Amino acid sequence: MDETMRGVILHAPGDVTVEDRPVPHVIDPTDAVLKVEIACICGSDLWPYRGLQPVEESPMGHEYIGTVVEIGSDVKNVKVGDFVVGSFCLSDNTCEICQSGYPSRCVNGGFMGDTQAQYTRVPQADGTLVVVPGGKPDDPEVLASLLAASDVLGTGWFGAVAAEAGPGKTVAVVGDGAVGLSAVLAAKALGSEQVIAFSRHEDRAALAREFGADVVIAERGEEGAAKVKELTGGLGAHSVVEAVGNQVSMDQAIASCRPGGHVGFVGVSHDQQIDGGSLFFSEVHLHGGPAPVRRFLPDLIDRILKKEINPGKVFTLRLPLEQAAEGYKAMDERRAIKVLLEV
Amino acid sequence: MDETMRGVILHAPGDVTVEDRPVPHVIDPTDAVLKVEIACICGSDLWPYRGLQPVEESPMGHEYIGTVVEIGSDVKNVKVGDFVVGSFCLSDNTCEICQSGYPSRCVNGGFMGDTQAQYTRVPQADGTLVVVPGGKPDDPEVLASLLAASDVLGTGWFGAVAAEAGPGKTVAVVGDGAVGLSAVLAAKALGSEQVIAFSRHEDRAALAREFGADVVIAERGEEGAAKVKELTGGLGAHSVVEAVGNQVSMDQAIASCRPGGHVGFVGVSHDQQIDGGSLFFSEVHLHGGPAPVRRFLPDLIDRILKKEINPGKVFTLRLPLEQAAEGYKAMDERRAIKVLLEV
Structure with a gap:
């Protein structure tokens, strides 16, 4: 596995770069690490980009699909090689709040980050990730739709x-x-x-x-x-x-x-x-509130694989990860509805 | 039927009197007029009494039980002599919003008023009033509980x-x-x-x-x-x-x-x-929002007549209508939870 990767950093309002960073590894036994398949920019990323909320220099992104490359010792529901979709909200999917339908407010939860990059670490992997039946689809439209399921859909x-x-x-x-x-x-x-x-x-x-x-x-x-x-x-x-x-x-x-x-x-x-x-x-x-996406993911993945829905059409611009800055600009200026980043 | 009656008027914050007023009669064909059995003071009456909302000189009260003494030509569901409970919200109980469970926002609705008096006119009588099965109960506790059903319960x-x-x-x-x-x-x-x-x-x-x-x-x-x-x-x-x-x-x-x-x-x-x-x-x-009391009234009346619930216990002070001013004062000073007025 590579030792460094490329990833998006927001330095200040309007200032986005793509930089070399260390590839993440498992920290907690409930973590998994994914090789990101495709990434994207969220409307909510525009709030700090526009300076409408406080900005600290930080890696960006919270939507993701990819292949599991590493798992912690407690992870049972996904294995290395699985192709997965995850929610932007982390959840154990077992606590009383998760079980009542609100994994977005899991008592052990949090928010995903740092997904506009080649690899990403997913805490609470067992409760957050859903394996795509049949493995990684070939159809790029289906891949885009699965990525959309992670948050926007x-x-x-x-x-x-x-x-x-x-x-x-x-x-x-x-x-x-x-x-x-x-x-x-x-x-x-x-x-x-x-x-x-x-x-x-x-x-x-x-x-x-x-x-x-x-x-x-x-x-x-x-x-x-x-x-x-x-x-x-x-x-x-x-x-x-x-x-x-x-x-x-x-x-x-x-x-x-x-x-x-x-x-x-x-x-x-x-x-x-x-x-x-x-x-x-x-x-x-x-x-x-923050969407309990994990609740809906199995159904959404099923509908996407059956091509009943095609939510990936919200991506009206595709750019290489290296051109993330242009992607932010295009969304900020409303030239693109949503931007997909090819990793 | 009497030509004048006694009724409560709020003149200005803190200034409540009981005065002679004309007995109301049917105006619209959907109206009924009730001889009020017992009346009461609502926590919401304290907002204008305390000057916390604009006050115009006005008759007071919106909770009521009583006997029908006059009906308009279109009224079909209640007849003279019926003992009834009504909601503080007026409703035709037939429009799409009523039928969906929100008679409190009936398209032909409004709010009841002028019930701290010996007689009161109820617009939209068919959709607002519910006949008490078996007629007027003798038990004063049951009567108090039926009055409570009109709003507070x-x-x-x-x-x-x-x-x-x-x-x-x-x-x-x-x-x-x-x-x-x-x-x-x-x-x-x-x-x-x-x-x-x-x-x-x-x-x-x-x-x-x-x-x-x-x-x-x-x-x-x-x-x-x-x-x-x-x-x-x-x-x-x-x-x-x-x-x-x-x-x-x-x-x-x-x-x-x-x-x-x-x-x-x-x-x-x-x-x-x-x-x-x-x-x-x-x-x-x-x-x-304003409670869609009409939705619950048949069930509440049934529970009260069966003595499963005794909501009339909220009335911790009983006064004659003539002492309404003291009733307002007692509620304002939190000496009484809720005041019943004997008409």
Whole structure:
């Protein structure tokens, strides 16, 4: 195995480089090390990139698929050579919180990092990784879709589940980033009757339609919510996914939802204050947080291998890892929906 | 029928009188008029009484039981002579929102008023009122409990249902007012495994225990939440009812709940801001609002008539209607949990 690898480092807002770093090895007996197959950049990576949250110099990335190259002595569920997908949230998948469906808040959990690199160390490997049946697929579209399952698809899926999307429901999705588009795909895959996307970018609106949106609304804020009410007999959507994480998007999501309906929020919250009185009189259900992707992974992998869903289409730009800086720039300038990095 | 009646008027903060007013009559064909049996004062009446929300000179009260004395031409479900309980929320009980379980947000709805009086007009009578089987009970405790069902019990019950209280669950209740105590009763009646109340007033703590609380915690805020975690293996309660409506109570409720758990909030929200980031990482479910009491009324009436529950115990002071001012004062000074007015 190599002694050094290439990996992405964020030094300061706007300053991304790819550098030589030591290949990681098992530290704790519950760790595994993966040779990363393909990597990608997340919308949430843009928060520090834009200087909208404090930045320390740090390796980047938390989405990953790859081949197990090393395991700790306690690891039982994966072995060297397995091709795996993991969640961006680490989990033992055995604690009471995991078992209740929230591996994203495992009592022994944490967040994955340092995956925009050739190798990565995965703590809590047994509870975090899922082996892809049949081994590594050849089809690059399937690989891209499996990578998407690691976070962006799993997060959009959780948004749709938290919003109780499903048969008979009208589902509105606020946010046309990769998570919002994945939520559109999820809402449709879960059998929702009508899916409404919000977008004013033709490329994103087109992908929303391809993923199953029946209607795309260009209006935002109160006007956007008014459009949803127009489409739903004045009542509002049964289910709304908030996939941005700011004040406008949350207010729009709550205003688009009918009384007794469900808002699933999965945009990482930044400076959001939810007015208690508005929430009280809206009488919606509100649920969200870091997505418990591990809960959904076996089902998502199955749907991807059967080609029922093709979430990898959110990757509209592919670059070699060495050009990660250009990848960040393209996402920041919204020239790409999501960037895949070839390792 | 009398031409004038006595009724409570709030003129300004702290200024309550009982005055002669015209007896109300049917205005709309969907109205009914009731001869009020007993009336009461709600914790939410204290907000304007304390000047914590804008006050216009207005008749008071929204909880009621009584005998139908007049009906509009469209009223089919109740007839003159029926003894009825109604919700504080008006509802047609037929619209899509009512049918989905939220009569509190009926498209033709509104709020009841002017019930601290000898007679009261109930709009949307067919969808708002429920006839008490067997007619007017003789037992004054049963009458008090039926009156409680109109709002305070129904609201506590909704809090417990919104928090998904039930078998196997540990339920914490923030707030030792009449609604919080009713939520304790509801959590127990719904079969919860462990019920935790917060109170530092011995009379309220005693009633909480009588209503089914297994533990009463005196600590508040972060210390209170820490106590709940101590009692639940470090995880937090499965279900938390927020029955106050201010910032401290909401923060305490969210902090007391485990990831994936449910917070039901039924305290009328005043100047609450819920931090999106804290809510996101708490990963709780949040649901509340004006209680859809009509949904629960038939079940609550049945449980009361069978004496399975005795929610009327929240009335710790009985006064004649003429002494309403003293009733407001006693509740404001927390000398009484809830005041019943004999009409």
